Amino acid sequence: MESCFLDIWQASLNKSGEELCGDQVKVYKTDSKTIAVVSDGLGSGVKANILATLTSQIILTMLRADVPLKEVMSTVLGTLPVCQERKIAYATFTALEIDHATNAFKIINFDNPPTFFFRGGKRLDLNRTPETILGKQITTAEGVLERGDFLGIISDGILHAGAGNIWNFGWGWDNVAGYMEPLVARYPTRAKPVVQGVVTKTRSLYGSLIGDDATFVGLCARKRHSLIVFTGPPLDPEQDEAVAQRVLDFGGRRVVCGGTTGSIMERALGEVIEVDLSTLRETVPPIGYLSEIDLLTEGIITMYRALEVMREANGDEGRLPRDKNGAVMLARELLQADSVFFLVGQKINEFYQNPLLPRNLSLRKNLVLETAQFLKERNKEVRIEFC
Template sequence: MVTVTPPKTESQKADNFFDICNLSLNKKGEELCGDKVKFIKTERKSTIVLSDGLGSGVKANILATLTSEILITMLNADVPLEQVMETVIGTLPICQVRKIAYATFTIIQIDHFSNQFKIINFDNPPVFYFKKGRIIKLEERVDRILERKVKVAEGTLERGDFLGAISDGVLYAGLGDTMNFGWGWDNIAKYMENLFVHQVPTARSIIQSVLNETRSLYRGHIGDDASLVGVYVRRRNPLMVFTGPPLDMTKDEVYAERLLSFPGRKAICGGTTGNIVANYMGETVEMDISTMRKELPPIGKLSEIDLVTEGILTISKATEILRKCDCDIDRLPFDRNGAILLAREILEADSIFFLIGQQINEFYQNPLLPKNISIRRNLVEELVQLLRDHQKEVDLEYC
C-alpha cells in the first residue's frame, strides 16, 4: 500500500530542482560494467555515489556494487562521515601487485534547503564544477583516514550550476591515438563548456553528449568502463494528473480550477474527468482518432490541457510500459497513443502530483472488491510506487 502524502506548499518545496542522471559504457566484450552509480533523493538531501571496481567484468562489478551499496546505505542513515569512510576503506582490500584499493569512489552530498554540497573523492578523477557554464576549480583539502588520502571539497550550488563525477575510463578515451594520454580532464572540461554555450542543458543531455564523444574517441572499442554521473540545478518541471470525478459532485468546479491553476504541465486521465474540466472551461473534448489503438481509446484535446486520455485502461498500460522500459525515457516505444504519451509526460516531469477522484465507475469496478476500494485508486498507487522506486518525486491527494 502506498503511503498518501499531503501536497507540499511552495514554501515547503524549494524552487530549485536537482536534476540527476548517470550513464555508463561497458568495456568491450563485457556484459557487466565495472563501475556502479547509486543515488538517493530525500526531502532533505541528495546523495550520489560513483564507485569504480578494479579491473573489469564480473569481479569489478561486484566490488563497485558492494562499495556503492555500503556507502549509500550508511550515508542515507546519517552515519557520521568519518565512520562511513573508515568502514569502507577498512573493508576494501589492497591489490598486492598494484598497491591500490580494489574500488575507488566519489561521493556527492547536497543539502536541498541550503544548497550546500560536499564532495568526497577516494582515488577517482576530480569532479567537474560548472558555474554559469564555466569550469571552476574546486579547492580541495586532503584528509587521512586509515592511512589513505581522501580529498574533500565543499561549496554552494546556484541555479545553472553543474557537478559531474567520472570514472577514469572517460579520461582514457583516445589513449594511444592522437592524444597519448587519453582525452584528459582539461579537454573534457572544455568540451562540456562548449555544451553549455550551444544548448539548453539538462543533466541527461550533458552526460549523453560526453559519453557519445567518449565512445567516438575509443572508435567503438571501449578500452575501460566509462561512467559519468551529474547533477544540474534548474527550475522544477512539475506535472499534475487529474483522474476520476470527485466524490462530492458539488466540488467538480473547485478541482477543475485546481488543475487549471496548477503551475506546470497538466494531464487528465478519464472521460468523465475530461468532461468536468471541459464544462468548466466552456469547451468540448475533441477526440484525435489517429491515436486510437486496438487496446486503447484515442486521446482528446482541450485548449489549456497538455494531455487528455481515457482513464483506467490508459493508466494501466502506461504503468506496464514504464515497468518494461525501467522508467528510462530513451527506451520508450515510438508510437503516439495515450499510454505512451502519458508515460512520456511522467518521465519528463521532475515532480508529479496526482489528484484522484474517488467516485467509482461501476463499469470498471471489480464485483469481488468492496465498494469503497477503487480499481483506479489501486492502479494509481501501483504507478506511484513504481515511480518512487525510481527516485521520482510524487504526491497524491484524494478528492
C-alpha cells in the first residue's frame, strides 16, 4: 500500500485578555509514523497553558515509545498539579497516531470534542469505543486513511463560539461539521484553507470577545509532492555524471542551486544554460534555464536569501513576496513541497569559507541543515544526503 502524505495545519484563538493560549498542539513525524496531540488545559491563561503543555508533551513522548494507553493515562493524571480553586488536576486531550506503512490510524480522546472525519468531501461517523482507565472515560476510534480523507481535531472553544447569540450555547459539533463539508469538498488536498475557514468563522461568532481558547488541527491525506534540491559539486569529480543522472531520474520537481552544480547538469544534458537577467536583483543573482530542471539558481547567496524570505513569511507560502527572483522562487518550491531531498556535494568553494570556522565546516552544509530544520518544523519530510 502506497503511503499518503499527511498535510497538517493548525490554528488557535486565545481567550480574550490572555497572552498565552490554554490549548497546546504537538506534532511528531518519523519515517514510520505521525503523532498529533491536542490538549486543552483546565481554565485559561498561564495555568491552562502549563497544564496543556505538560499533558501534550507527556503523551507525545510516551506514544513515541509505544507505551500502553493505561500507563500513559496514569502518568498524565499523576503528573499534573492540582488546581486549588476547582480541586481537579487534568487537561483534556486528543491523540492521533498514524502508521505510514499501512495508513492505519488510531484516535484516543479524553473529554475533547469528537474528531471529524471526511471521505470524498462527505462526513462519515467513526466507530468509537468507550473505555474506562483509572476511573476516567476514554474513547478510541480506528480506521485506515485513503487519499482525500480529512481528519479534524478541535478543542471545545470552537464549539462554544456563538453562545448567547442565534446559536444559543454555541454553534455545536454538528453545525461545525456542516460548515466544514463544503470546505473539505472544495479543497480535497489541502488542510490549511479548511482550518482557516473554520477558525475565521469561530472568531466571527465570538464577536469582539473570544470566550474560550479555540484550536483546530486539520489533517489531509493526499499524494506526496516531492522535490529534489541538488547543490554543490561532489567531492569526487568522477561522480558528477552519476549524481546528475540521479537528479534527472528523480520523480518529482527538480531544483539545482549553484554555478558549478549547474555546470554539471549542463554537461549531463548537453545544453547551455540560458540566464534570465530579468530576475537579477541587488541581493539575488539571476536564475537560469535548462530542460528537465524546474528551477536553476545560484548557490549560497540565493539559498541564504530563500531561507530569510521563508522566515519573514513565517513559512506561509501565501505571504511570500510576489517578486520573481531566484530566492522567492526557491522559497516557493520548498514550501509547496511535502517531501524535500537535499543532495549536497561536499566539495568546498573557497570563496564561501569563513576563515574563523574549521576548514571542514562548509557554509553550504550548515545552510542546508538550517533550512532542513525550518522545513521539518513545518511538518515537511526532509532527507539529506552528502556526496
